[in-house]
Amino acid sequence: MAAAVGDRARPVEPGRWRGRLLTGALMLPATLWYLVLLVAPIAIVLVFSFGNRTRIGGYSPGFSFDNYANAIRSPDPFLTSLFLSVVGTALCLLVGLPLAYFIATRATKRKALLIVLLVIPFWTSFLIRTYAWLLILGPEGLAGFIKDLTGSTSFRILGTEPGVLIGLLYGYLPLMIFPLYVTLERMDRALVEASKDLGAGRWATFRQVTLPIALPGLITGSILVFIPMMGEYVIPQLLGYGQVYTVGNLLYSRFLEARNWPSGSALAMILIVIMLAVVTVYVWLTNRGRTVRNVSVV
Amino acid sequence: MAEDLDTLLRRMAQSRVHRRGFLKGSGLAGLSAMIAACSPGASASPSSAPSTASSTAPSTGASPSEAASPSPSAVAVTETEGKLFMYNWSDYVDPDNIEKFKKDFKVDTFTYDVYDSNEELLTKLQGGASGQWDIGAPTAEFVEAMVAGGFIEKIDWMKLPNAALIDPQFQNFYKDDKADLNNYHLPKDWGTTGIAIRSKDVTEDVKTWKDFFDLAPKYSGKIVIVNSPGDVFVAPLKALGYSLNSVDPKELGEARELLRGLAPHVLALDSNTYDAKLATEEAVMGLVWTGGIDDLKEKPETADTKYIIPEDGTLFWMDTWVIFKNPPHPNSAYAFLNFIHDPEVQAKETVTNRYATANTEAMKLVPQELLNNPTVFVPPDVLASGKLEGAQDVSTDPLRVEIWEEFSSSIGH
Numbered sequence: 001m002a003a004a005v006g007d008r009a010r011p012v013e014p015g016r017w018r019g020r021l022l023t024g025a026l027m028l029p030a031t032l033w034y035l036v037l038l039v040a041p042i043a044i045v046l047v048f049s050f051g052n053r054t055r056i057g058g059y060s061p062g063f064s065f066d067n068y069a070n071a072i073r074s075p076d077p078f079l080t081s082l083f084l085s086v087v088g089t090a091l092c093l094l095v096g097l098p099l100a101y102f103i104a105t106r107a108t109k110r111k112a113l114l115i116v117l118l119v120i121p122f123w124t125s126f127l128i129r130t131y132a133w134l135l136i137l138g139p140e141g142l143a144g145f146i147k148d149l150t151g152s153t154s155f156r157i158l159g160t161e162p163g164v165l166i167g168l169l170y171g172y173l174p175l176m177i178f179p180l181y182v183t184l185e186r187m188d189r190a191l192v193e194a195s196k197d198l199g200a201g202r203w204a205t206f207r208q209v210t211l212p213i214a215l216p217g218l219i220t221g222s223i224l225v226f227i228p229m230m231g232e233y234v235i236p237q238l239l240g241y242g243q244v245y246t247v248g249n250l251l252y253s254r255f256l257e258a259r260n261w262p263s264g265s266a267l268a269m270i271l272i273v274i275m276l277a278v279v280t281v282y283v284w285l286t287n288r289g290r291t292v293r294n295v296s297v298v
Numbered sequence: 299m300a301e302d303l304d305t306l307l308r309r310m311a312q313s314r315v316h317r318r319g320f321l322k323g324s325g326l327a328g329l330s331a332m333i334a335a336c337s338p339g340a341s342a343s344p345s346s347a348p349s350t351a352s353s354t355a356p357s358t359g360a361s362p363s364e365a366a367s368p369s370p371s372a373v374a375v376t377e378t379e380g381k382l383f384m385y386n387w388s389d390y391v392d393p394d395n396i397e398k399f400k401k402d403f404k405v406d407t408f409t410y411d412v413y414d415s416n417e418e419l420l421t422k423l424q425g426g427a428s429g430q431w432d433i434g435a436p437t438a439e440f441v442e443a444m445v446a447g448g449f450i451e452k453i454d455w456m457k458l459p460n461a462a463l464i465d466p467q468f469q470n471f472y473k474d475d476k477a478d479l480n481n482y483h484l485p486k487d488w489g490t491t492g493i494a495i496r497s498k499d500v501t502e503d504v505k506t507w508k509d510f511f512d513l514a515p516k517y518s519g520k521i522v523i524v525n526s527p528g529d530v531f532v533a534p535l536k537a538l539g540y541s542l543n544s545v546d547p548k549e550l551g552e553a554r555e556l557l558r559g560l561a562p563h564v565l566a567l568d569s570n571t572y573d574a575k576l577a578t579e580e581a582v583m584g585l586v587w588t589g590g591i592d593d594l595k596e597k598p599e600t601a602d603t604k605y606i607i608p609e610d611g612t613l614f615w616m617d618t619w620v621i622f623k624n625p626p627h628p629n630s631a632y633a634f635l636n637f638i639h640d641p642e643v644q645a646k647e648t649v650t651n652r653y654a655t656a657n658t659e660a661m662k663l664v665p666q667e668l669l670n671n672p673t674v675f676v677p678p679d680v681l682a683s684g685k686l687e688g689a690q691d692v693s694t695d696p697l698r699v700e701i702w703e704e705f706s707s708s709i710g711h
Contacts (some may be wrong), residue, residue, distance in 0.1 A: 056443035057694055058424045073700070077707065134571065139578045154519065159566060159710065241566030242525060243710035253706065256417040257527055258699040 023058035049265035057259025067266035071168065078274070081246040084161065084231040084236070088168040090226050092176040093218070095169065100180035100217075101210070104187070115181075118174050129132065133167050134158065137239070167235040172228070175279050176221040183217030184210070219286050223279055230275055247271055344421060354607060367481075368469070375457050378630040381407040383533040385419070387661035388412045388615070392650040395643050403633050416440045419681040423622075425491070432625040438471050438616040439528075439691045440479040440481045452481050452622040457632040460639035460657075467499060468656035471688065483618040484635055487653035489588050490676060490686065491529045492614040494572075499582040506610040507537035511556055513583065518563035519710075522581035525567040527693045527702040531556075533585055536611045543690045550697050559706045576603060586675040592652055595673075605610040605673045607680060614676075614686035648674075 039143070052062040069215060070093070103114050135141055137157040147155045157163045187210065195205040233248030244248070254264035344470040354429075369695075382389075382405050399410055413419045417435050424447060426655075436444065444450045455461060464485055472479040493510055502513060508531060523530060532542045534553035544550060565581050568570075573590030575581040577600050610670075619638070621631050638644060644660035644680060649668065654675045657659060661669070669675050676686065692698060 053694075056422070056446050073703065074707070076693065134574075139580050141681075237525075241568065241710070242706065243566065245707040249707070250703070253699075253703060256421065257693060257702065259417060259420070259694050260699070 017086060027277060030247055033284050043242055045265045045272075048261055049269050051262040051265075053260045059261045059265075062262075064096045067262045068110065068270070071266040077245055077247045077250045078271075080244060081230050081232075081248070084164060084168060084232070084246065085226050086246070087175075088165055088172065088229050089222050091165060091169045091224045092172055093222065096173055096176035096180055096221065097218070100177045100184055101214075103177075103188075104181050104184035122174065127234070130167060130171070130235060133170065133239055137163055137166065158239055158245045161240070161244055164236050164240045164244045167239040168229060168232065171235060172225045175224045175228075179217040179220040180214060183214050215286065218281075219283065222282070226282075227275055227279065228273070230271065247265070302374065302375060304662040334513040341558035360565040368455045368458060368464065370459065370462045372456045372461070373458050374397050374636045375629050375632040376403070378403045378405055378632075378633045379627040380405055381432045381627050382410075382433075382625060382630040382634055383409045383411070384634075385411045385622075386416075387435065390435065390617075390651065391638075392647050394650075395638070395646060398643070399634060399637050403630070403637070405630060420444065420447075420449075423447060424443050428622065429624045429626060431551070431622050432631040433619055433621055435486045435617045435619050438483065438485075438618045439689050441479055441618065441620065442691055444470070444620065445479055449623055450482050451623055451625070453484060453621060454632070458484070458636050458639075459579075460636050463639060463641065463657050463659045465656050465658050471616060471618070483620050484639070486617045486619050486638075487648070487651065487655055488614065489653050489674070490607055491524075491532055491585070491587055491615065493606045493608060494496075494576060494580045494584045494586045494591055494608070495578060495600055495604050496576060496600070497529040497604050501578060504583070504622045505608065506605055507533045507608045507612075508610060510583070510585070510608070511537055511560060514560050517583050519565055520580070521581045521582040522563050522566050522568055522572045522575045522586070523564055523709075524572060524584075524586055524707075525569045527698065527706075528689050529587070530585065530702070530705070531698065533560075534687075536608065542611075542613055542687050543692050545692055545695045545698065547697060548610045550701060554704070557701065558708075561705055561708045562711060566707055567709060576600070588653075591670070592674045607672060607676065607686075609685070611685040611687060614688050616688070617653075 023154050045075055048059050048061050049067055050065070051059045051067075052064065054060045103111055137143060139147075139156075143155060143157045146157075147153065157166070162193045191209050192205055193212075196202075197236065230249070232246065233252050236242075236244045236246045237249060237252075251264055251267055251271075254260050254267060258264075315317065319654050340503065358410065382399075396408060396410075399405060411431065413422065413434075414419055419436055420440060420443060428449065430629045441450070453461075461484060463655075468485040468488065470480050471483070471485075493504055493507075495504055499561065500513070500517065502509070504510065523647060534556035535542045535544055535549065536565065537556060538549070538552055540549045540553075544553075566575065569587075572581070572586050573594055576586075577594055577597075578585060588605060591603060591605045594600040595605075604678065618632050619635055621628070621635075638647065639657055639660070641659040641663055644657045645663035648660065648664050652668070652674050655664070680686070693702075
C-alpha cells in the first residue's frame with residue numbers, strides 16, 4: 001500500500017541484464033501478492049457486476065449493464081458514508097496528530113510503553129470492543145448520565161451520527177497515529193532548534209517545519225483511515241442502530257439479504273471508482289508543488 | 299533560508315535508511331499493516347439470534363408418494379468414523395449432549411463451526427465448501443435453495459429409527475409438488491415471531507399486528523425490530539389479512555404503505571441485542587424472536603415483559619438438520635442425527651435451548667411449565683387454528699427487496 005515515488009534508486013548500468021533479473025526477482029513476491037490478492041478479486045467483482053442473478057441468488061454468467069443502471073436508487077447512503085468518512089478522518093487527524101507528536105518528540109522515557117498501550121486493545125476482538133461502546137454510550141452509560149444532568153427524556157448518543165463517529169474515531173485512531181509517529185520520529189530535531197534559534201515562534205515552527213515533514217505520514221494515515229471507513233458496516237449498524245444507513249449497509253443488504261451478487265458487485269465497483277477518484281485528487285492536491293514527492297510509511 | 303531548508307529536506311529524503319531506522323520503521327509498518335488487516339470494516343458481521351423467518355403452516359395435507367417416509371424398521375448406525383464436523387448456529391446444541399455423543403459413539407474430534415445467518419451458510423456453500431462439513435441446521439425455507447444448488451444429500455431413512463418420532467406436520471414442511479424436499483431434512487426445533495412489550499410502559503392490551511401499527515406513533519422512538527426482512531414483512535401482511543409469503547404487487551404495495559408509516563417511529567433494527575434494549579426500556583415494544591425473552595421474564599426488574607403471538611396470524615419458523623453433500627464422516631452424521639432425537643436427549647435440548655421440539659416422544663419428557671410457556675411452545679389450539687404460517691424463500695423477490703431497502707434505510711427519520 002505504500003510506494004515511494006521519486007526516490008532516487010541506484011541506476012542500473014546499461015547492459016547489465018543480471019541486475020535487472022535481480023530486481024525482477026526481488027519484486028516478484030510483492031507483484032504476485034498484488035495480482036492474486038488485489039487485482040484478481042477486483043477483476044472477479046467486475047465480471048460479476050455484468051452478470052445475472054440465478055433463481056436462488058448468486059451469480060450466473062451474462063453481460064448487461066442493468067445492474068449499474070439499477071445500482072443506485074438513492075444517493076443518500078453514499079452521502080452518509082462520505083460524510084462519516086471525511087469527518088471521521090478529520091477527527092482522527094485532530095486527535096492523532098498531537099498524540100503522535102507527543103509520543104515521537106516528548107515522551108523519551110515512556111515511548112515504548114505508550115506505543116504498547118495503543119496497540120494492546122487490538123488484541124481483543126473488534127466486535128467485543130464495539131459492543132463495549134453500546135454500554136458506555138447507552139442509556140445506562142454516558143447518555144443516561146447526561147439525561148439525568150439535563151433532565152431531558154429523549155437524549156440519545158447511540159443511533160445518531162455522533163455516536164457512530166465516536167465509534168469510528170476509536171476504531172481507526174491507531175491507523176492514523178502509526179504513520180504519523182514514524183514520520184515524526186525520524187524528523188531531525190536540529191531543524192526545529194534551528195528554526196527557534198532564527199526567531200520563529202512555536203506555532204510558526206510547527207507550521208513551517210514540523211508539519212511539512214509530517215505531511216507524508218499525514219497523507220498515508222488519512223488514506224489508511226478514509227478508505228476502510230467508506231465501506232464500514234459494523235459500526236454504523238451496531239452504534240447507529242441501523243438509523244445511520246451507509247453504503248456498507250446497502251452492500252450487506254444486496255449480497256446477503258437480496259442475495260443479488262451482480263447488483264452488489266456493481267455497487268461495489270461504483271464505490272471503488274469513487275474512492276479511487278477521491279484518493280487521487282487528495283494525493284495530487286497534497287503533493288502539488290513539492291520537489292520531493294513522497295507518500296511512504298518507512 | 300527556505301532554499302537551505304529545501305536542500306536539507308532533499309538530502310533527508312535521499313539518505314539511506316539506517317539499520318535501526320529500518321527495523322523500527324518496518325516493525326511499525328508491519329504492525330500497522332496487521333492492524334489494518336484486522337481493522338474495522340473487515341471484520342465479521344454481528345452474530346444474530348438463531349433463526350430467521352421460515353417454516354410452513356403446521357397443518358395436514360402432505361402429498362402421499364413423495365413425502366418423507368421415516369420407517370420404524372430402520373436400524374441405527376453405531377460405528378462412526380471417530381469425527382464429526384458440524385456447521386451450525388452458535389450455542390445451538392447442549393454441550394452435555396455433545397459430550398455424551400462423543401463418549402457413546404467414540405467420537406474424539408467434534409468441530410463446531412458457526413455461521414450467523416442462513417444467507418452466510420448459503421453463500422459459503424455457493425462458494426464451493428462441499429466436503430468440509432457433515433451436518434448443519436439451516437432454517438427450513440432454505441432447504442429448497444440448498445437442494446437446488448446441490449449442497450445437501452437425500453436422507454436415508456433406513457438409518458434413522460428415531461425419525462419416526464417426529465410429528466408429521468413438521469417433517470412434511472413442504473407441500474404438494476415440493477414434497478420431495480421433505481426427504482432432505484430432519485426437524486430440529488421451531489418457534490414463532492411475535493410482539494414483545496414491557497407491560498408497565500405499554501398499558502394497552504396488544505393482541506394483533508394491527509394493534510402494533512396503531513400504537514407505533516404513541517411509542518415513537520421506542521420500538522425495536524429484528525433486522526430480518528422475512529420477519530418484518532409478516533407484520534403488515536398479516537395486519538392486512540394476506541399471506542406473509544405474498545409477492546403480489548398490490549398486496550405488497552399496501553404493506554409498503556404500512557411500513558412507511560412505521561419507519562419514523564422505529565428506534566433500531568437489531569437482531570442481536572433487542573432483549574437488552576427491552577431490558578433498559580430504551581425500547582418498550584418490539585417485533586422480535588423469542589430468544590432472550592424468557593430471561594427477561596425471569597428477572598424481577600423486567601418481569602413485566604410479555605411475549606404475544608398475534609391473533610391475526612404470524613410466522614412459524616423451523617430449523618432443521620441437513621446432511622451436506624459428500625460428508626467426510628457419513629456414519630457419524632447419521633449416528634448423531636439419530637442420537638439427537640433420542641427422546642431424553644431431545645428433551646434436554648429443549649430445556650437448555652428453550653426452543654420447541656418437533657419430537658412427540660420428547661415432548662412427553664419436557665417439564666409442564668415449559669409446555670405452557672408461549673415463548674417456547676404454542677398452545678395446541680393455536681397450532682391447530684392454522685393462524686401460523688411458515689415462510690417460503692421469498693426475500694429475494696425484487697419488489698420485496700426494493701421495499702425492504704426503502705424501509706431499512708429510512709427508520710427513525
